[in-house]
Amino acid sequence: MTKLAQGLLNWFENHGRKNLPWQSSPPNVYHIWVSEVMLQQTQVITVIDYFNRFIKAFPDIKALANAKEDEVMAAWAGLGYYSRALNLHKAAKIIASKYGGMFPKSFEEVVSLPGIGPSTAGAILSLGSNIKATILDGNVKRVLSRYHRVEGHYSKGPVIKELWKLAALHTPSTKNAHYTQAIMDLGATICTPKNPDCESCPISSHCLACLNNEQEIFPHKRSTKLSKPERNTAFLIFKNEKQEIFLKKRPSQGIWGGLWSFEECQDKDSIISQKIKQHNTNATIQMKLEKFKHGFTHYDLWISPVLIDSPGGSGNYYKKASLSKGVPAPVKKIIHSLE
C-alpha cells in the first residue's frame, strides 16, 4: 500500500465523513449512484435535502424506472444541470430492462450507462458494491496534482492520463471504499482549492507541493500567454550571534531539488511567527528585507526575505563565506546582500 493510501486510511478512521444520508452498512448501491450523480456539480451540503426528497419519491431503481419523466424532473427541480436527472431516469430504465433491476457490477457495464463517466463509475463500484475501483473526480485531481507536482492543466490529455495512472497507483486493494471516501473527503475539507490546511493534512510529509510551499501553483491553471501565475513565499533567514546563517537541504524533487535554502513558509505574519518559534523560541525578527521577484518557466515567485536574530541557534548554521555553492540563485543573492 502506498504511503498516501495508508495515511488517508488512518485519517479516515477519525476524520472521514461516515454519516451522510447515502452511507449505510451494507451500502445501498442505488443510494450511492443517486448521490454521486447529484454530487457531480453540487456540494454535499446542498445535495443532502435533494437526495432525501428524491429517495422518498423513488425508493429504488424499479420505482425510478417506472416513474414519469415529469415526476423525476419535479423531484430534481432546483438542483440544476437537468440532464443529470434525465440520464438517471434513462439509466434506471436500462437497468430494469437489461439487468433485471440489479445495478451492474462490471466497470464496462456501469460506465456505458447514461450520465456515468469513468470516475463516477469507479465511485459507485467502490462505495456501492465494495469492488476495487479507481476514482478521479475534481477533488482527487487536485490532491494528486499537489502531492506529485503534476505539471500542466487538466484540459491536456497527457495530464489526465498521468493523473489516472497515479490514481490507480494509490488505489488500495483492501479497504477500497474507505480510501475512496477518504480521498474525496480530504479534497473537500482539507486540500481545498484555496488555502489548503496542510497543517492538518495526513499526507503532508510526502506532499511535494507542500514540501516546496507550492500549494498555490498546483494544480496548474490554464496557461494564458498574457501573464504567468504568481506565487508568494517568505524566506526566513536565521542568523545566530556568531553571524552564521541557517540553511536546510530542500526535498530532492521540486524546485531547487537537493539544494540548500533558508527556512521557507507562506508569506503571512501569523505563519511566519509560528515558524520562527518552531525553529527557536528565543528568535525575533530583526527586519524585513525588500520583496523581489524570481521568474520560473511556469510562474513568478515573489520572495519576502525576513532577517531573524536567532540567539543560540546551532545545527545547520554556516559561515557566510562557505555558502556560495549548492544554493539557488535567489538564496545566493540574499546571502551576498547581507552585511
Ligand code: SF4
Ligand atoms: S499537504 Fe496540503 S497541498 Fe498537500 S495534499 Fe495535503 S492539504 Fe493538499
